[in-house]
Amino acid sequence: MGSSLPEAFVTKMERLLGTEFPAFLASYEDTRWYGLRVNTLKCSVPEFQGMTSLKLDPIPWASTGYYYREEDRPGKHPYYHAGLYYIQEPSAMAPVELLDVRPGERVLDLCAAPGGKSTQIAAKLAGEGVLVTNDIHPDRVKALVKNIELSGARNAVILNERPERLEEAFQGFFDKILIDAPCSGEGMFRKEEEMAKSWQPAWVDRYAGMQRDLLKQGAAMLRPGGRLVYSTCTFSPEENELMIAEFLGAHPEFQVVPVLMRHGFQPGNPSWVDITEVSSMQAAAAAQQLQGAARLWPHQLSGEGHFVAVLEHRIGRAAPSKQSVFPSLMTAASGGKDKAKSRSKERYGWERGLTRRQPVLDLQPFYEFMRQMAPGVPVDSISLHGEHIYVTPQGLPDLSGIRVIRPGWYMGSLKKQRFEPAHALAMGLRLQETSRFISLSSDDPAVVRYLKGETLEMPEERVQLANGMEKKKGYCLVGVDGYPIGWGKWLDGMLKNDYPPGWRWT
Structure with a gap:
């Protein structure tokens, strides 16, 4: 591919890399690397290794990441549709690893679409805390929604908003922030x-x-002592070292946390920017900090080009004095429609903070469905958007005026006094949490037929009951090798398919 690289790019890289340039250029003739990351919200790494027939080699900088062979095509396997792994370029796994997310934290992925890094964060949160994932582009948010739902994340809020508007709502709110910034994309030329x-x-x-x-904007939303990771997939110093030097000069309360240079990672290069022009710090101190950032070069490791800087807030700043939660119509699973009416008589619209008065919906069909089908799953902090029901994370600030696409785990919708469960609810459940389910084997042709949206013949003995469920008729959670892939309705030996058209196997 080297001969097809833009001439201006080649000239620039030769100037920057000097004696390393021939090895860098030669890397474009190598085959690109393919990676996937095990989704530990669904299964552990040992469990996945025991199930899969894929030939996998560990990615050294990602605890759940593996290289796979292109010909294995893991996107064409039922496990992909069960959300057991996410297909992700190996170097792209590094920023979240360096973010050091812990369960229970408040985390923001500011430029999130299509969602690979958000699902990585969600797995590290392990269902605790809250993930706010945002992208400014409406079309790209569709992919973000799908990937969050596929991952089974229950504690994610999906926004489609300009970052400056988020800055107003989330002052000093987050423990960790990822800014995987839009960039010139030079590190992806071999891949794309x-x-x-x-x-x-x-x-x-x-x-x-x-x-x-x-x-x-990210700095304003980080709590004192919090961590912000800035990353790009480009080589240009103007978008990397220069950005960090400028930021440190304007924000002396931040410092670079040095990345451990192993696995082929290389330090940032302060000689590529004129530090004295962009920073009030002493040049030597600034240079040392920039060397703590990491560059991932395609000729130095098995992956594409990336830049990562870990920034930590080191000076106290006053936390927000008021943090109101999402407005909700129900804060406990018990109580049904009477408690809902006593809590509020308003329906809250999520787009642009619209609030319109209307009669409160009768939530009893939803609670009855959950009582029967998933009695152990908590459904407190309920929020409504029209007839759509969500379980929202606790402790969020008031998001009036913010464009919220998903205010939490999407349960489903109420239509004509019936509850229709969402695909997101299915993907966030586990088969052992449900009372009526059908588990298919990954080598059963019926799995692919289900994923294509076909109605299946299904003998009564294949419908499994638990938690005191007596009726086999009705909604069933359908799974592959014990992991959910969607809903179906069983009646008299037939399984009516509820797999979403936009998700179907093609």
């Missing part, structure tokens, strides 16, 4: 040849302006 063909030198300056704003 079309990007190399369309690249223009002017992209560097265009994206640098966005990155500068994102860092400023």
Whole structure:
């Protein structure tokens, strides 16, 4: 591919890399690396290793990441549709690993679509705390929603908002923030040849302006002592070392946490930027901090090009004095419609904070469904958007005026006094939590037929009951080798398919 790289890009990289340039250029003739990450919200790494026939080799910088062979095509396996893993470029796994997410924390993924890093964060939260995942582009948010739902995350809020608006709502709120910034994409040229063909030198300056704003906005939303990881998939110093030098100069309360240089990681290069022009710090101190950032080069490791800087807030700043939670119509699973009416007589609209008065919906069909089908699953902190029901994470600030796409785990909708469970509810459950389910084997042709949306013949003995459930008729959670893939309705030996059309096997 080296001969098809943009001439201006080649000239720039030769100037930057000097004696390393021949090895860098030669890496573009190598085969790209393919990776997947086990979703530990669904299964443990040992469990997955015991189930899969894929030939996997560990990615050294990602605890749940593995290289796979291109010909194995893991996207064409039922386990992919069960959300047991996410297909992700190996180097792209590094930023979240360096974010050091712990269960129970409040975490923001500011530029999240299509959602790979958000699902990685969700797995590290292990169902505790809250993940706020945002992207400014409406079309890209659709992929973000799908990947969050596929992962089975129950504690994720999905936004489609400009970062400056989030800055107002989330002042000092988050423990950890990831800014995987839009960039000129130079590190992805081997993976995406079309990007190399369309690249223009002017992209560097265009994206640098966005990155500068994102860092400023992210800093305002981080709590004192919190951690912010800034990453790009480009090589340009203007978008990497220069960004960090500028940020440190303007925000002396932050410092770089040095990345351990192993697995082929290389230090940032302060000689590529004029530190004295962009920073009020002493040049030597600034240079030392920039060397603590990490560069992932395709000729130094088995992955594509990335830059990562870990920034820590080290000076106290006053926390927000008021943090109201999402408005909700129900705060406990028990109590049904009477308690719902006593809590509020308003329906809260999530887009642009719209609030319109209307009669409160009767939530009893939803509670009855959950009581029968998943009696042990907590459904407190209920929020409504029209007829749609969500379980929202606790302790969020008031998001009036913010464009909220998913205010939490999507349960389903109420239509004509009937509750219709959402695919997101199925993907967030475990088979052992449900009272009526059908578990298929991954080598059963019926799995692919189900994923294609077909109605299946299903003998009565295949319907399994638990938790005192007596009726086999009705909604069943369908799974593959014990892991949910969607809903179906069973009646008289037939399973009517409820798999979403937009998700179907093609």
